[in-house]
Amino acid sequence: MRSTLLLSLAFGLATSSPLEKRQKIEFKSVAAAAESVIATLPAAALGPTNVGVVATTQPPATSAYNLPSAVSKATSSITVANSPNVSLAPTTIPGNAKSAAAKRDIEERDASSAAATTTSCAQYTGKGPVVASTVISDWVKDPILTAAATDAPTPTGYVQAFSNLPGSLQMMGYLTVKSLDSYDTAKCADYCNNEPLCMGFDVYYERDPGANTTCSLPDKNPPSITFIGCTLYGFHVNGTLATNTGQWRDNFQVAITASNGYNKIGVKHPDIYNNIPGFYPPVELGNASIDALFWPPAVFQDKDALGRSKLYTYMGMRSLQQPYDPRVCASICSQQTATNAAHPDTNADGTQTYRPCNFFTAYVLAKNDIPVGLQCAFYMLPWNTTYATNTGYYDYPHWPNQDVSNHYTIYNSLAFTASTFGTDKADFGRNDTLKTAYLADPNAWQLS
Template sequence: MVRKNIIISSLFLGLVSASPLHLKRQDLPIDSYDESVAAGADSTDTPPVGDAVPQNVETFDSNTVAAEVVATVVDTPPAVAQASNDTPPDVIAVNLLKRSDMNVARADGPATSCIVRTFNGPQVSDPDTPGAFTSYPAFSTAAIDSVKAANVPSGYAAVPNFVNLNAVAQDKSYITYTSSKLTSYDPKKCAAICDATAGCTSFNIYYERVPLEISKATQVPDAALGCPGNADAASATLIKCAFYGMPLVATSAKSVYQYQGKAFKVVYAGSTAFTKSSGPTVDGLQGPVTFGDAAINAPAPVIDHGYLRTQTFGTNVPFAPELCAASCKAQTEYNAKHGTNKGQACIFFNAFVIYKNGKDGVFTCNYYGTPYGVSYAKNRGQWDDSGNHWTISNSFGYYVPGNYVAK
């Protein structure tokens, strides 16, 4: 069953009263960042332990979200957009909210039955303890081998400092996971699934220690059925891949563990993350041109150098430049009709991810009526007055045909 998208959109004008845009340099959109993060606050950020019922599955329909993005442009009243000094909207935030969980068919049989779970990884039984699991040599070997050049999936790169950890990714862009489709620790299989999943940009592959005996109905221990999940209960190993819509970074890894049943400790090993190594292509546009960990910094005053606006998205909207392409086109049509932004056409945008203190990446696009090349990608982050460090990753440029500039 595929669930429908539920989308909410809000418009943040962010007009700077103390420093009008015609005098202002181009800063990162830190004013709207917290609102974008808050919009995804109820999102699941990591897969459930075991094979929980129901399994959470996210779906991403770029056409539906793009329609909402366009609506935020065309529904902006010209008088508001132009304001007193003809400044464009500084920030438009579009937030895709978490959908309700998808009901997954439960196993046949009476709810009172206790079963031995299906698992796909090697059992660690001598001794069968959390410590033995996290230090099991075969898990480390598989993880370390997976990031050797010959084994890294095509089109992906291992996330630096996120290799062979006892921690798993936690990120609001979590989409879904698989265990049943894996028969081994196989990043290439996970990459193929990511490529076939709308909005997927990264994945985290790992071993998970779970209780061997569980309730058939709920997939967790149940003392009433004789599978209480005691501290010394036998374990099983699940190999999992979790999929995310945003690029994972080292700080996405969280050293978390939890208990199931009475005292069974769930832990992780061999956890490694991979992210796509290049930006996605967008139909009808030139690019992507890689800007790395820097965003375009248009010359000041930015309103006289082609800057149109910045758009941020909720943390559970994936890295999807096609959304920015739809918005760019709508901005061109709107500006021509209303004279906003001096009637400039949007001919170039810079798609990137912004982080606050290394966490909670927010997909962001800057739009321009002037094309800029890699020599203008100079904004590598900034500090605010509260001591927060704002950084950038996965920055790419996209151009309306005929407007590409190399420098």
């Protein structure tokens, strides 16, 4: 019943550059595949475009993130994975993936799509200053609007990521949008602080129609209002992704200005991660992930000094293009254990074993400071913070020329250990010493 590990987006050991340890995860392949997936995400998953309608007709604005749905999607492809796979193939980019530019080109949308979200001839009001200019370039630069961005204070506990851009964010990890009564960065920070998954936010002015354009006859170009948006994201925000500069709604042109982005400072995890069923509260690894494979550890070799096979503890990983939420990783780990236990391997001596997932790490992988997803890495045994040594690397595509580089980094890294280890038929790679120690006191493996 042995099968290869089918956790999607699994990656392994790749040819290294002089600046990359061979044992490190092949971030370049993971990031490339993740970016292609992000490029095919529906626009609604990247941020709001009909902001005035969404934020004012759905009070309080509802989150675009749904945990049960995320878990269901992430665990739907789990299959039996009882055989150690020591040569996991690097991720490949889907051949049918659309380009990010094509997917994020808001101007290409159907002009009626935004208005179609409401069927009434509703009137809308905005709390921001109304600038009457119909020349959009003048509206975007109007000092009445831009001064709010340049003068805005940075909220306590946050660092400013970008300032006064003519576009709002369109990035993975969108949670929700709130309507503000004034250009108030502290109020938006309050919303972010009260949303457990929020890591960063965007405040901006948006030029919106004062009425449903489809009902604004005969020209379908109603007077403008100025909406003040506060959008929350489950990843740190980056101004490079402030690409929503507006769109046409019939004959009305939406525009955005005074866009400021802010990120929470440091590694923070909400209390919801302290109570994940089946796992101890997490240990913070900061900006590093675990860099270990075999037990006993020592060196990255599959044999010990006496030539005996070591236990390959790594069980693969998943890269998920959704808000950062380790609860999804935990569900994958638990279900992988249950699936493997229900279909144990039959060994040559007639014994049956399976590979339990007893430890996982959850972190954000970023390429050049742009997040490319939630990463979940799974192991049979826990590793302590001594092995949290993988902090990313610089990749030089034209090595040995150092003219262009990509910087892969890790943040919000958390490690979780199973609170109860399955002992019946657990596969220890026929390592009797390890098995004896494990069965004598499973809780001794808890990471601390």
